[in-house]
Amino acid sequence: MIWGAIVGGFVGTLVLTTVLRAASEFGWTRMDIPFLIGTAITADRVRAKAVGYALHFVFGLLFALVYYTIFAVLDESGLLLGALFGLVHALFASTALVNVLLPVVHPRMGTGFDAAGSAPLLEPPGFLLLNYGRQTPLATVIAHIFYGAIVGGFVAWAG
Amino acid sequence: MIEPTRTDGYAAIRDYAAIGDGRTVALVARDGSIDWLCLPDLDSASVFGALLDADRGGRFALAPEVPYGATRRYLPGTNVLETTFTTATGAVRVTDAMTLPASGFAPYRELVRRVEGVAGCVPLAWQVEPRLQYGSSPARVSSRGGVATVADGRDALAVFSWDAGEATVSDGSVGARFEASEGTVGHLVVSAAHQEPLVYPSRAEVEARLQATAATWRDWSAGREYDGPWRDAVLRSALVLKLLVFAPSGAIAAAPTTSLPEQIGGERNWDYRYSWPRDAAFTLRALLSLGCSSEAHAFFAWLLHASQLTHPKVQVLYRLNGRPEAAERSLALAGYRGSRPVRVGNGAAGQTQLDVYGEVLDAAAEFARFAGTLDRDHAKRLVGIADFVCEIWRERDAGIWETRSEPTHFTQSKMMCFVALDRACALAGQGLLRGDVDRWSRERERIREFVETRCYAEHKRSYTRSADDDALDAALLLGVIARYDDPNSPRLRDTVDAVRRELGRGPLLHRYLDTDGLAGEDGAFVACSFWLVEAYARQGRLDEAAELMDELVALANDVGLYAEEIDAKTSDFLGNFPQGLSHLALINAAGAIAEARR
Structure with missing residues (x-):
């Protein structure tokens, strides 16, 4: 059921956001996904956070639909398979997504080609997001495994 | 004009001036060294703590490399500090401020030092020695894509310089030597982040924020109603x-x-x-x-x-x-x-x-x-x-x-x-x-x-x-x-x-x-x-x-x-x-x- 993916995507994003926020509070990482997303849209910090949270939930739902599609193709779903998807998702997010794709669409994201030049830039995340703290990959992987397991669990539960 | 002195590496308390942004405060000594700054907030751990440990506390030094005298003042009605170093060969004016967040994309916290040659030519040196967590965190400054950066857990800071020499990163510090001649302007900036990625500021925005900061303080002062004595x-x-x-x-x-x-x-x-x-x-x-x-x-x-x-x-x-x-x-x-x-x-x-x-x-x-x-x-x-x-x-x-x-x-x-x-x-x-x-x-x-x-x-x-x-x-x-x-x-x-x-x-x-x-x-x-x-x-x-x-x-x-x-x-x-x-x-x-x- 697609509704399982939508609900799972929402709950999963909620948990993912909470886990990453907690990791930030504990000093494991400086990664702030809503801030990263929001500052692609606006330079106003407050609006960036608000827009970033909203878009983060939209992306969470879209990724859940991608998971759902793959579950449908495999004709199988569940907590463990979802968790595995989450792991792959985390690795993709922390390598290709934020290092290759995000700088392309993010007007303020620094790349190796930028000097501190004409426009203010956001510190690039680096391989496995390590620039944002050494525990960042671990926090990211854990958060996404939770996300994947929740989406997989809801899809399986919804039949 | 007073020639700054130190006792055992410590400036007299009287020799400090304070700059701040409503979240944190830095203390600037008469000799141009910023010896106290807690980030991100006033009650956070110090990043520059030479005030309490001249050897291990960390500081942001900026001073002529030849004997000098120093005079200073706050820009009228502001918390923006102006220190003028005068040497035998010339004079240079340093303007220090913690910038206030204006519109636009500003770092989480930003310390700006503007160095302006006002006469002759003055050889200067600056060195930033960040020591996070009251100096207890390993002092590793690294160059990431040409940006000097130090990070520890939730906090990170980056140092930027424009027209202030070729910065060299060593294990625990970043710094440079340069000459300020009449009419030249250099900028030194510390951009700090807390629980978020660092923001790399542009020079034009730094200068604009510095001016806007002074203007904001002036506006605030103009609103004070006291017209009595002193x-x-x-x-x-x-x-x-x-x-x-x-x-x-x-x-x-x-x-x-x-x-x-x-x-x-x-x-x-x-x-x-x-x-x-x-x-x-x-x-x-x-x-x-x-x-x-x-x-x-x-x-x-x-x-x-x-x-x-x-x-x-x-x-x-x-x-x-x-x-x-x-x-x-x-x-x-x-x-x-x-x-x-x-x-x-x-x-x-x-x-x-x-x-x-x-x-x-x-x-x-x-x-x-x-x-x-x-x-x-x-x-x-x-x-x-x-x-x-x-x-x-x-x-x-x-x-x-x-x-x-x-x-x-x-x-x-x-x-x-x-x-x-x-x-x-x-x-x-x-x-x-x-x-x-x-x-x-x-x-x-x-x-x-x-x-x-x-x-x-x-x-x-x-x-x-x-x-x-x-x-x-x-x-x-x-x-x-x-x-x-x-x-x-x-x-x-x-x-x-x-x-x-x-x-x-x-x-x-x-x-x-x-x-x-x-x-x-x-x-x-x-x-x-x-x-x-x-x-x-x-x-x-x-x-x-x-x-x-x-x-x-x-x-x-x-x-x-x-x-x-x-x-x-x-x-x-x-x-x-x-x-x-x-x-x-x-x-x-x-x-x-x-x-x-x-």
Whole structure:
């Protein structure tokens, strides 16, 4: 059921956001996904956070639909398979997504080609997001495994 | 022009100036070194802490490489500092500011140093040695894509330079040498992040933010309503207070530093990066007299919000975010000129200080006079506090000076309990509080009887430091200021004279000469000296007040700032710096004279 993916995507994003926020509070990482997303849209910090949270939930739902599609193709779903998807998702997010794709669409994201030049830039995340703290990959992987397991669990539960 | 000097690597406290952004404050020495900066907030761990450990604390040095003299000032009406270094070959002007977030995409916190050649050619060197977590975090500065960066857990900072030499990153620092010739402008920037990626600022935006920051301060200063005597000193004090207002909560820090010693080499080293409800009434009076109604409103709301967690008890101090924890511990730092321990946290938080209740209710009365009303929830809380005072005023306490000896019956504490119930009765009389007014009134008179029978020494013709004692205490001046009685009552008038006679050292006053449970002695207390001015003014002794005020204003440092204490013999500053209470007392003293003259 697609509704399982939508609900799972929402709950999963909620948990993912909470886990990453907690990791930030504990000093494991400086990664702030809503801030990263929001500052692609606006330079106003407050609006960036608000827009970033909203878009983060939209992306969470879209990724859940991608998971759902793959579950449908495999004709199988569940907590463990979802968790595995989450792991792959985390690795993709922390390598290709934020290092290759995000700088392309993010007007303020620094790349190796930028000097501190004409426009203010956001510190690039680096391989496995390590620039944002050494525990960042671990926090990211854990958060996404939770996300994947929740989406997989809801899809399986919804039949 | 003064040639800056250091003793064992430490600048004199008097040689510092403060810059800040309403979240944190940096101290800049006359020799151009930024020796104190906590990030992201004023009560966070230091990034530059050379103030407390010249070798391991970390600093941002910037100075000519040849002998020089330095003059400095704040840009008029601002907290933007301008230092001019003059050498045999030329002169260079350094403008320092913590920028204020304007529109646009600014770093989480940003420290800007603008270096402008004004004459000839001056060889300069700068070096940033960040030492996160009070120097306990490994000092690894790395170059990431050409940007010097240091990170630890939630915090990171990056250093940028433009037209200020070719920066070289070594393991623990980044720096460069360059020449500033007439007409050239260089920029040095520290961009700090907390729980988010670093923002890399552009040079154009840095310059724009620096200009906007100065303009914002000027606008704020232009809005101050004070037009009485000593206007420059009052305005500078207002700007210092504004630096100490923690904008995210409205709390006002007592000072931006910890463990600057009250005695060089001694143990009287405290963390003042907290907000003291005790200062509430002084603060509100000062803010309202300057037309800072939004700051006054925010502070009063913060005060009652913070104390909600401990209601009806009002804790001695709270964190700037309103939380009550302030566990005290010592850091492994050498201390300012060997003054150990270096403390963070403040054990006074757990003390009982009865005077706090008088200050809070006096502040409430002050606020009600301004606002014409009291919020219903606030009123209920104030009733609870007044009832609590009725229960506890008979207890011994640690007193306003937070002595660490055995609790005793401090006279000023009892006077302020009287003030608490007196103001509660007055507010009830105005229909703003609903409580057991008969009980408040009854207990108020019992306190009066206690003070008049046990806290006055006929042979000294003065109220005394504590019950059945004959030592004096400058805090007794608050009996005049807080209107424990008619300021011209014979006993208060005699007490003011006795305090000056026994505790005065030139224009300055010591707090007391008695023991307080700690080794060593402290200096003269700046706030007490201004309280004496205010007491004179409240008693109509305007010539004495004005003469003393002139002398005290002359004791500020070159940019108009005061520490907590001054050594009466050497005029050296002692204690945390800049000290909010000193500046509050200056504002209120000037205001009292102006009011009396009207």
